[in-house]
Amino acid sequence: MTAPAPVSEGAPKTLPLSRPRSSGRWQRLIIGASSVLVALVAWEFYARSLESNLFIPTLTSVIVAFVDLSQDPEFWTAYRQTLVPFAWGLGTALVTGVPLGLLMGRSKPLTQISTPYLAFLNALPISTLVPVVVITFGIGLIARSAVVYLFAIVDIVLTTAAGIRYINPDLLEMSDAFGANRWTRVKRVIVPGAMPGILAALRIGAGRAVVGMVVMELLLVAVGVGRLISRYKDGFKSPELYAVIISLAAFGLAVMAIVGAVEKRATRWRGE
């Protein structure tokens, strides 16, 4: 139906068929916010009803622990230590993965050559490679960055390669007609045309890198946030444990939000 949404519709509906009007936007916000609120309140009441808050602390105690942690320099040091391999791993994954993806997208033989490995790494839980990394590189910065790298690289390559399809072939023909050399062609047509795919790869790669970072922290415990987690876990300090984990989740969300915003900004020319 292409008719505009009717002002009144008395007959009962089984599925909503119309777009929500602007009043719907408020309703959506209110209902969403209230359901989160209900969940949080339910948590608080449930926790209070328990005899022991050892495993499920109250929301209030977690909030307090969160505030305390944010003032604890050790907390920030731990994060700094964790972020270094994150940045290295993601950075190298982008720097190696995007060009590889671009090459793959433009070259059928290369795609064929790399498909078995990519398919295998795609189906494999990358966490299973962590012991191999440890045996090869130990547990220092290189090993940690390698874990993040491995988590991010496959999706970066695949997403970039898929994004190549959006390059307008007419533009390529045009640049050939004007006698552009290969470098100019890459710079002016291919890279900008592949940009949406590259930015998507950045977004997805960042997400995977965050996952890799957390896995790294959990499996290679010695330093950083992982150490905090195991300390609080072994010490049964549950509000602090919850707070650290929530901070990890929040970090992941923040990374995705930032990268998502970058992606939106950079693809403005597409007019969407």
Place this chain on the structure above:
Amino acid sequence: MSGSVAVFAKRMPLGVVSLIAFGGIWQIAANADVSPALPTLGAVIASFIELLGDARFHEALANTVIAVVIGLPLTLVFGLVIGVLMGMFRWVEWAVDPFLSLGLSLPLVSVIPLILFIFGLGRAAIVVVVIVYSLPVMVLNTFTGVRTVDPDLVMMSRSYMAGRALTIRRVVIPGASGLVLTGIRLAAGRSLKAAIIAEQIVGLVGVGGLIQRLGNAFAVAELYAVILFIGLTGVAILALLGRVEKAHTYR
């Protein structure tokens, strides 16, 4: 399965060539003792064959599979119900949406220590991880499937005064089934990964636990063999599910 290997070989001859080349390079590097982390191809293959008959491996595999077999159906049922309700009632969508978005954008790995903390280190915890990992994607796909059912079909159903139950049975569920299958495929993939990584963090049971123990013992050839097994199984399962999805069109 051998059929699709043959198809692969035909469609991607270079792929086959590159695998052979890869094997060759590996062998050379392994023989040159490049790193303790690089066993010879022969050692890996021998371990692989041994693995298939190893009782310990079977036990570990069974543990992992059981966790998935318990968790995945629960995910499918809950995901289906929540997704259908979300698709049919806007207010349900609005209420569940914040949690769904959270479940899709959070690094779910970070929740694993919490789940292990609350539920202990046993099977229950692993099952919970499996469900938490695979539920969001199942809900999302079911919800989208229901939402994108042809509105004309719903209108037709209404015009014949079909009750809600009949409309769900004859119109909504078949109409959404394409995306629901996609959701099942994604949920299945994620549930396997979830079980394995949870087991790795626990370090004791299942295939994940086996990997950690092999790693700690520096048993590289066995380690590679297990990784090879998991990867190949994963590829096979994904291919199978993908084929089921493709076969499911009637136009």
Place this chain on the structure above:
Amino acid sequence: MIDLHDVGMTFEHDGAPFDALRDVSFSIREGEFASLIGPSGCGKTTLLKIVAGLLRQTSGEVFIDSSPVAGPGNDRAFIFQNFVLLPWADVMTNVSFGLEARGVGREERLLRAAEELARVGLTGFENHYPHQLSGGMQQRVGIARALAVDPRILLLDEPFGALDALTRQLMQKDLLALWQRSERRTALFVTHSMDEAVFLSDRVILMNTRPGRVDSVIDVPFGRPRTEDVVRSQEYREVVTDLWSRLEQMQRADMETRG
């Protein structure tokens, strides 16, 4: 039997109200075959859906046998332009859908559905799927589905609009024969085609556009039972030509006011 009093329908489009229908009034007698015809945007499909109970009018009243219309009902069946068959169900299931919705038992459903299939000439196709059938056959399934619930009123929304010209002609003849042979239910038929409207109907309601309203109602001067020869008569050509020129005037006036 169907009475419309000052029916109006206002939609909201990007914040501004827009009158799809205004002050539409007419009556359809029981057993009458009436066509709604007019330029694009005159609201004829909207009007049909209001009578069907699928849309609720914003002003005015619609009565069927003196009861106000409050939603879809057992007395009406709708036939869609795009057939709208369940693509994943076979012909038999599709035809019996309306009966299933009314809680009719399985055996009886299959029996009645088989009867209707025979009536539209599709016996033997019970286990086929819609994608295996031509457009004309799919619409016959749609017609069978509608007839299976034994409605007092048939509502047809450009049922042959999605078919090629030849199939269209054949289906028109088939519909005419079908309708005349059965108990001559009341029918409200929306179409773009003047020829079709005059060929099939007892009365043609000509609508104008922006806002949608009734322009005139023309009685078709041919008796029943009607045959296809009617199309070749002089009188037929005159009626159709008259309608065309009225339509053209409307369209031109509309184009001029829109500038």
